Each structure stands twice: as structure tokens, then as C-alpha cells.
Amino acid sequence: MLKNHIRPDDGLDKESRKLETKRLQTLLTAQQPALREAKLPVVVLVEGWAAAGKGGLINKLISDIDPRFSSVFSLDADRRDADRYPFLYPFFSALPENGKMLFMDGGWMEAAVRDRLCGGLSKEEYRQRILSVNRFERQLRDNGYLVLKLFLHISEKEQAKRQKGLLADKETAWRVSDYDRRQNREYDRFRKAYEEFMTATGDVFPWHVVDGSAGKRNYDGFRLLTEAIAASLAAGKICGEPFEAAFAMAPTPRLRDVDLSPRLEEKEYRRELDALQERISRLHNMIYRKRIPVVVCFEGWDAAGKGGSIRRLAYPLDPRGFETWPISSPEPHELARHYLWRFWTRLPRSGHVAIFDRTWYGRVMVERIEGFCSEKDWQRAYNEINEFEADLADWGAVILKFWLHIDQETQLQRFTERQNTPEKQWKITEEDWRNREKWPRYEEAVDEMLEKTSTEAAPWHIIESNDKLYARIKVMRTVAETLEKALKDRD
């Protein structure tokens, strides 16, 4: 691919190419209002050899774009702490808002290839990354993103020459890292790796190999970008595939079949609570030391007791090692991005526990029922969520998902009690009563969610919550047992 890379002659002499580049630059500027109008988010991934001119090309591309609508990602600067987060974390976190453009100076290709060739990534782990990258790109496409992928190519000889030039000047010498030099020393090995990566990840968005000489790369950059934007604007949003069971599933019961009678006496509850809190406190120490990330998800009917369960669970945790994320309706900057963005950016560092009070499952519940997203969007979300959780599991995370289940009668009792207790009135709103009327539709949505997203790596746990004491203890026991198993598996 790169070895035999011969650019088709663009038939332009230097002067015409310059004029043509200028014309395309003006066209790119002119496309901006339409891009914003269409709310099209654009990611321009610029990969390629060290010293091929990635930074220079990006500066040229953004030079006429209003800074309010563009941002730049830099692999070296923005991927610090990479070992404490999943592979895709820095890329997902950098996603632009609708109608804006992100330019990436190195991204998931360089990160994957570097880790494989120099970072001790095994063949199997690398294969996993490729899979993850392909899913990521598909999710971006299905959620309306345009991704343009460029590879800036220069020959071994040209790279050596440019590096020598940079090294000769003390102001620029620091830009040539040991890694860059290694790339040149082992040029063929890197070339092969780049080629393989491009072959393995060219299906969703194609790769474009661009000549790294200054005039040609600028011309090609503007040409490919304006073409891609024009095509995207003409095509409109692509919506992607419906659910398919791509992961090993864990069976869950239908809600109506859940026996809600389990109860616990106060005395028994106290005893168990004390023992479990001590056990979880010890376990938290251990997962902190072993740097295992833990993601705990709470979903359930209104007034099922999420808050109370979360407080009991959090109590024995060391505050230096956990965060609680209450999730309500998204803010504008969140709404303007992939719906999983606000969860990706709230992931715990390895060794930490993140507790989500409501989660990404809002997509297939409230957003589905209230029509906040299209049917295709929520249908597709089952796959996307399973893939998200698979990325977390591959990273090493322990994932716990709780559905706190009560019956309609219990909810009514608790709503009424809240209404009648002055210091609890803030907990109950008109919306809660409205949601209650939609119980059958929610039940249908929850059943479908449990069926389609209870994977072996991230199974749902149904918590019988008509009795709060029983529910809290079951949550904590499930956490303790799951952490113990995870620690044992990794010993």
C-alpha cells in the first residue's frame, strides 16, 4: 500500500496547484455555514510519519476557519494518563460538538501502532484494539459524524533528511524524539504496521494516503476535506443497523416474573450491613492497589430507593478513590455530541470506583419514550451500549448494573408518603406522577433493555426493592461478591 504508493498525477504544475489550493480553501470557508446549519460534526484525523508535516497541514487547514467552530487534538499532549483509562478515552473525550470540526494531530492509528511496536501490546490485545476502532468509527458514522482519515506519507530517505534538518537547529532539535528516530531506523517495520492498520480499518471511513511534500499535502488536504463535506451534506444522516446479539448474553427474567416478596428484618439488616460495609471497605483497598476500575450503574423505578442504596454503598469507600455521578437531562454541550460522550468523560481512573445514579440507559428508556431520539437511534443504542461496556471490560473494568424493581402499588405508597412529608416534598415532582402513568410503556422498554444488554461481561442484576432493607443488602452483597471474584480471577 505505502510501498507502492504512487500518487495519481494531479496534472498540476506548482503555480496552478497553489492557485487551486487557494480556491479550495475559500470553498472550505464557504462550506462552514452549511456545515453548522446541518449540525454536521467533522473529525479530521491526520496520521502519518514523524516529520511528514501533520502539524503544518492542520495549521493550514484551520487557518481560515472561525476558531469558535474548530479545535485541535494532539496525541502527545492529550493522551497523558493513557494507562489509567480505556484506549478510546482520549479520542471519545475530544469529539467535537455538532456543526464543529476537530483536527487531530495523530490519533487512534498512531496510538495503536506505537503501543504494538514499542509498548509491549500483545498480538491479541492489538487485535482487540482494531475491533474497538472499527466499532468506534461505525458509531461515529451512525451518530452523524464525518471522519476524514489522512495518512501523510514520506519516504525513508525524506524522513531522514527532515529529521537531520530539525536536529541541526537547537530551537527545533527537541521536536525529534527518540521514538521518531526509531521510526526512521526501523522504517520498514513501521511501514508494514501502518499498512496493516489501514487495511484493517478502512471499511467505515476510507484511508487517504497523501504525499507529505508541503504543496501537495495542502492541496490534497483541502481537496479531500471539501469533497468529504460536500458528500456528507448531500447524503444526510446515515442511521445504521438494528440490534444484533454480538456478545455472549446473560439471561434475565421479565419484570412481571420477578418475585417481589423478599424482606429483611431490621435486626438482621443491621448485622449484615455492618459486615458488608467492612468487607467492601477492605475490597476497595485491594482494587485500589491493583488498579482495577469499577463502574457501578443504578437504574430503577422512581422511588425504588436508588439514593439510599448508593449512600450505603458509598459509605465504606475511601473518598480518595470514588466518585458519584448523578445523571439528569444533558446540558447543551452534551446534547451536541454523541450521547455516550458524557459518560466516557466521566469514567473512573483505574483503581477508582464510579457510581452512576442513572446512566447511559436513559437512551433506551426516557429518550425512547419521550421521543428525544429517533426510533432508529434507540434501536441502534443496544449495540452501541454493549460495545461501550465491552470496551470497559477489555480495559479491565468491573461493571455492575442494578435495576431496582418495585411494583406500582409500592411506588404509589412512597410517592404519597413523600407528598405528605414536608422535608421529602422536593423529591416528588409533577413529572414523577406523569412518568407513573407511563408505567406499561416503561415496563416494555425495560424488559427489552434487560434482554438486549445483559451481557456476560456486564450482566444486569435485578434488585427486589419492595423492601428497602432487603434491596440495600442485596446490592452490597452483589458488589462484594463481584469484586471478590474479579480479584480472584486476576490473581
Place this chain on the structure above:
Amino acid sequence: MLKNHIRPDDGLDKESRKLETKRLQTLLTAQQPALREAKLPVVVLVEGWAAAGKGGLINKLISDIDPRFSSVFSLDADRRDADRYPFLYPFFSALPENGKMLFMDGGWMEAAVRDRLCGGLSKEEYRQRILSVNRFERQLRDNGYLVLKLFLHISEKEQAKRQKGLLADKETAWRVSDYDRRQNREYDRFRKAYEEFMTATGDVFPWHVVDGSAGKRNYDGFRLLTEAIAASLAAGKICGEPFEAAFAMAPTPRLRDVDLSPRLEEKEYRRELDALQERISRLHNMIYRKRIPVVVCFEGWDAAGKGGSIRRLAYPLDPRGFETWPISSPEPHELARHYLWRFWTRLPRSGHVAIFDRTWYGRVMVERIEGFCSEKDWQRAYNEINEFEADLADWGAVILKFWLHIDQETQLQRFTERQNTPEKQWKITEEDWRNREKWPRYEEAVDEMLEKTSTEAAPWHIIESNDKLYARIKVMRTVAETLEKALKDRD
């Protein structure tokens, strides 16, 4: 202070204290709706000796608070990268929203004392920190925050005993750091430093020394917190002092006295632009290597040419080392915090350049004129902004503030041209025309802003922008000269 610390006898036996603690915990829960109603943000700073039980107290305090309304900050976990940011950065970034509570497991006391005793902070630098902490607390108070400051005290002997206990168990031994052991070895030295810090920072919010034994610290924690909340709710918002010139000022002209005639020929412009871009590119390399942070602020009349100037300035910058922040009206989570929060959290890492397209000066312009904040709020903001910029300067930042100035006639021409050019129409809105009508009021506000916030450490540069070419070159030349001077001063 600590040496002679004798807790006044609370007159309670163990059992009564436990009952009383329980009562206060219920009271704290009952205060929550009022706290949210009053939009009171609360910061509970828990400082104290290693092993004094800070984490345990915090867990107890939050155990009955809805996790949607509370969060926990941990000095050790949340202050990574501390050397790349100003001292206050992690604390400002952690501020809670209105109506929510933040619990801090260590904060500005521990960070300052540790850096002084173990991190090579000079006496003068330490003095500067104390100053900065006092300003910070005053800003918090004036912006409606309640800060409760606790110091958990245990004796040298008790600390040694607790550390020994932790070290004896391999599950807890890792919790005792070298630093913690040093604290015990040099107990008197630390005691003195803590005492001095408390004496120097007790004016805005007082310090409360709390006995670190489990029963007493919990009782005192709940007691002090519920008392402070009750007092704050009763007192309402305090608004603080009007402007005082606490910093050395740099003179600026009044807008009406600015000569807007300077012009530049296209040919001259091209020549200068090329030379300046090369110069700035080289300078960016140098400040990157020397880790000097640079903050560039663009303000100016609508259509004065901010976007064009920013693009030319950004063009020679290495994308790995700069960010552009377009600032528009704050989002809900930003509006719910100190108005400088969204700028603190966007500061560049040291060695990076952050370009702000509109800035915190919105407080004394649009927010003043549209009534988005009270008169006391914007009056006070001149001090607060000067203090903010002084913190940046003390950190080592180069601060460049540009006011792009045009006359009304030029604005009208540009508005009309935008209106008549299809691809520029998005740039002009009804609001721009409305703002134009408020020109005299804006001019008054800008004149006052220039007068009160042009400090020697962060002076305003007026850019005559009737001629765009002249304006762009003047901006770039000012940047180049300022960076050159900064590099020279630090050699």
C-alpha cells in the same frame, strides 16, 4: 494554638454524644432542601494530621446526603499535574454548583504547608500563597459560598499509634506514606506550620480545631456544619467591597482619545505577516521548552476583527501546544458556579498558549449592561479579575489582553457588508444590531474596565482596528515583543 488546644468540654458522655450526633445528622438532612432553595453552595474543607480521620469524617458527613447534591475532592487524587497549573487551579476547578456541597479531604492548607516544608517553596513564594488563599476565600464569600474549615487534631503520640496500627495490616499499610511518617517524625515542625497557616488565613472564614477521636470529630463535624448552614441561610448573600486599586496599574487612554487612522498597505502587510509568523513560531518553541504558560485575551467591538486576528496568530503555533477557547453565554453548570470557574478550568498547562475569544471581562461588559448580574457583582469584579490575573502572573504566565477598537461608522460598514454577503450572513444577528444601539453604554463600561483592570502584570493593549491589516500586525507584533521580553527576563 494546637499545642494548647483543649477542647471545651461538651459536657456529654459517650452515649449522649452519639444520640446528639444522630440528631444533628437528621438536622443536616433536613437542611438540604432549604440549602438548594437558597442556592447556597457549601465547601467543607477538612484538613488535619495524617491519620486524624479526615476520610472517615467525610464519609460520615455525606452518608445521608443525596449523592446528586454532594461531591468529594481528594487532595492526593485531584492534584496531579499540580506543577503544570497555578496553585489554586485544583481547588477552583472543584467548586460545587449552587445548592450543592463539596467535601474536601485535604485542600489549600495541606497543599501549601507540604510544598513549604517538603517541596522547596521559598518563604516569599509561601507568603504569596497565603495572600492568594485569602483572596480566594474572600471571593468565595463574596460570591455567596459558605466555606467551613475544620482542622482535625491528634497528638504526636496518638498519630504514632494510629500509623503503627495501619502499618501492621498489609491491607492498610500502603495508606501510610513516607510523607505521613515524616509528619510524625517532625511533628513539632508541622504543628508550627499548621498553626501559622491558620493564624494567617482565619479572617474570612474561621478555622475550627476538632478533636480527632472518632466520636468527638463526628459530633463536632455535624454540629459545626449545621450551625454554619443555619447561619448562612439566615444571613443571606454578602456582597463585598467595591473596587480598590490594589495592584500597580498601567495607564490606558480613553476610547474616544484613540487615533483610529493608522493603516497598512497590502504589500507591507504581507511582508510583516510572514516575518512575524516565523518569529512567533520560533518563540512558541522556546516558551514550550521553558514551560511558560501564555494567556491571550481578545475583546473588542462586534465586527472589530477578533476572529481574523486570532487565525493569523494561531497559524504559526504548533497545534500540540495551544488551544483556542471561544466564549459565549455560560451553560447551566457554568452559571451555577463562581463566574470565573469556566475560565479557571480552561487555563493552559504550563508551556501552552490559550487564546480566549472573549473572556471573563464579559462580567463587566455584557453582564453589567444586560443586568445578568447585580451592580455590586460587577463592581466587585474589577478586584476579582485583577486578583485572578495576579494569580496567573505569579504562576509565571504571560498575559496579553487586546481591545480591538473601531468606530461606529466602521462597524456599520462591516455589519452592512456581512448582511449583503450570503456566506457572511450567519455572522450577523439581530442581537448585534441591538448591541450597536447600546454603543454609548458599552463605551462607558469599556472605559471603566480599561481603567480599573490594566495592571502592570496584565496591561490592556488597545488595537486600532479600523484597518484590519494594521490591527492584525499590531496584535502579532505585541505578542512577539511580549514573549521576547518574558524570555529575556527569565534567562
